[in-house]
Amino acid sequence: MDSLIVSFYAFIKEITLIILPITTMLAIITFGMQLYTYFKKNSQKELNAQKDLQGDAVLNIIADEYKPLINNQDDEQKIDQNESKGSKKDGKEIHLQDIDEKISKEIISINEKLKIIDKLRDCKSMNDQIENIKISIQQYEDKYKEDFQTFHNNSYALYQNNEENQKKVRDAIFQIYEQTNKQRLVQDQYKLYVRQVQEKSDLKKNYNLTVQSANQLASYCNAFREVRGDGNCFYTAFGFQFLSILLFHYSFDQFCQFIEKIKKIELPMKIFTEQLDLKIDDKEIEKLMLQDFLFRLIRLKSIEDICARQESFLEQFAAYEQNSNEVDSCLYGLSTIFFRNYSNYVIENSEVKDAIDDKINLLVWEMECNNNELVISELAKGLDIFVQLIFFKDSNFNKREYGNKYKQKIILLIKPGHYNIGLLKGETLSDKLIQKNNAIQNESKTIIQLSKDYQENYQQSIQESSNLKFIVTNLLDQLQKGQLPETEVVKLKKELSENQH
Structure with a gap:
């Protein structure tokens, strides 16, 4: 059981390493884009007049990881002072469109990562529920052994x-x-x-x-x-x-x-x-x-x-x-x-x-x-x-x-x-929990690898989280009241532990 807990929290640590940088990056990009949109709404004349100010603001706000998206062709942004005003205007517009397209693509990419963050959060919540069952099963087993030993001795x-x-x-x-x-x-x-x-x-x-x-x-x-x-x-x-x-x-x-x-x-x-x-x-x-x-x-x-x-x-x-x-x-x-x-x-x-x-x-x-x-x-x-x-x-x-x-x-x-x-043979609550745990563990591996299959197939499991909560609540209640058959306790312990490894 100790190894299970260690593995679980290692998994949570990996999730944290993914979530924190992306969340910070999102905040920076979002604020930069708000400034960018504001300046873009001004007249072209004002935009040209404040070109240096706007460019610096965006570049300073956006994280270093994304600065190359805006100024990776910094030399090309310097327009020859001897060119005509019309040429300067056309060049600036083309350059701004290019920046706009690159930032739009990056926003789409960030949105996809945000979806993964949301799903990671849901996955962690479901893992927490299943962990409660594992803890209760261990408590059941400890008491079973203690009661048996007491009876055997006395x-x-x-x-x-x-x-x-x-x-x-x-x-x-x-x-x-x-x-x-x-x-x-x-x-x-x-x-x-x-x-x-x-x-x-x-x-x-x-x-x-x-x-x-x-x-x-x-x-x-x-x-x-x-x-x-x-x-x-x-x-x-x-x-x-x-x-x-x-x-x-x-x-x-x-x-x-x-x-x-x-x-x-x-x-x-x-x-x-x-x-x-x-x-x-x-x-x-x-x-x-x-x-x-x-x-x-x-x-x-x-x-x-x-x-x-x-x-x-x-x-x-x-x-x-x-x-x-x-x-x-x-x-x-x-x-x-x-x-x-x-x-x-x-x-x-x-x-x-x-x-x-x-x-x-x-x-x-x-x-x-x-x-x-x-x-x-x-x-x-x-x-x-x-x-x-x-x-x-x-x-x-x-x-x-x-x-x-x-x-x-x-x-x-x-x-x-x-x-x-x-x-009366049929699927028990324990069977349902084992199936859901298997799905969650498999999807968790997919999330960490950022697989496209995850984004397509995991939504249904997330939507069933309320159903999982119902199953966990009922199983915990039966365990606490001593109503869960020993056969089901043994099945849960075996299947949940094997899947964790």
């Missing part, structure tokens, strides 16, 4: 189970799998709990949408992930998205606040099945399961490279069988049990608990609650998020929304009997 080890307890948790999850989803024959392509992203055309095909409905839907959702079709699909679709918010959007401080909140309420991790003898209803194992689940999230959040973190999370969550100590297929099961218990927790502490007559189903593995919309509404409040629920029926759709629309968003796609993960 709390990290408290969440880690020893190997024996890790095995207890794994065995409990595997026992549920063996008696439920592994009893069903499923083709390999459908075994993953969460599958890869599919685009708009696949979305249209999957939900049998008309062209008109697909185009309307694109404003809310233009891609999706399929989740495994079982009675846990709601908790899979919801849980995967909320954990993504925790791991990739929240700052480390926000992440820690959530972890501490769950730890404080001592959330149970009960789960029942349709087979009465298969259940988890023991406080000791429940405590170990919650601790194991939270530690898996902490370990993921600790991966510094956010792309590697995303890949690891998807691999762990989607896995249906054990591939390694980390990718052991347990994250899906722990997440499902966690969000079932958290749903039960928010319902029990809400005003609508008596309106849900089948809330016992919240704690039954692969069982769906018939009042899911009430559950979703309470989850949105309890987790302080925004949920869009999109229903598909007969080639059309309708949507319902829950929670604060200015918070992090979850999109749930529902077709009778099954939930999927909705995605």
Whole structure:
């Protein structure tokens, strides 16, 4: 960051070296031209009589750099005293026209340089705005590292189970799998709990949408992930998205606040099945399961490279069988049990608990609650998020929304009997700022080289400076409020820094 600041101010210094001489030169030329115009308006007789006075005034006022334009043929200005008065008059007029043409050309040249000065000023203003974003990003990163180090020093080890307890948790999850989803024959392509992203055309095909409905839907959702079709699909679709918010959007401080909140309420991790003898209803194992689940999230959040973190999370969550100590297929099961218990927790502490007559189903593995919309509404409040629920029926759709629309968003796609993960892919404010910064940096180089291409192409960027200010203001506001996703912070830091070099 220090090198970026040094480079930026070196750039400003170069601009200053261009602007100051030109500005001074302009003032001198302008004043000289005013005198010249005044004298020219007098009669030719007065002009001839005061020739020496006018010539000296102009030459003394104009900077040395431009004196040759007026008297570079000083010897030719001396008219032979023996010539006739008519010859003297013609020679003087020709000479004055020549001076007038040269000065006019120089004025045009100076005006062009003044345009560059104005554009340099606008460019500097936009660079200043972008520099504010860089400073805020550095502050965000410094605090992130400080919060992480504090947590690692004080709390990290408290969440880690020893190997024996890790095995207890794994065995409990595997026992549920063996008696439920592994009893069903499923083709390999459908075994993953969460599958890869599919685009708009696949979305249209999957939900049998008309062209008109697909185009309307694109404003809310233009891609999706399929989740495994079982009675846990709601908790899979919801849980995967909320954990993504925790791991990739929240700052480390926000992440820690959530972890501490769950730890404080001592959330149970009960789960029942349709087979009465298969259940988890023991406080000791429940405590170990919650601790194991939270530690898996902490370990993921600790991966510094956010792309590697995303890949690891998807691999762990989607896995249906054990591939390694980390990718052991347990994250899906722990997440499902966690969000079932958290749903039960928010319902029990809400005003609508008596309106849900089948809330016992919240704690039954692969069982769906018939009042899911009430559950979703309470989850949105309890987790302080925004949920869009999109229903598909007969080639059309309708949507319902829950929670604060200015918070992090979850999109749930529902077709009778099954939930999927909705995605809205598009250009973010960060993307727009990066594009504008790239344009500004490229044009700045062109300005310094005084390229003609700059004068033709840069005007549009200058006209968009108010739009840039809007983008910067909104990004700064999101950074200060902790609402800018960590993924966007990382993207901004990487792209703005690379462009600066």
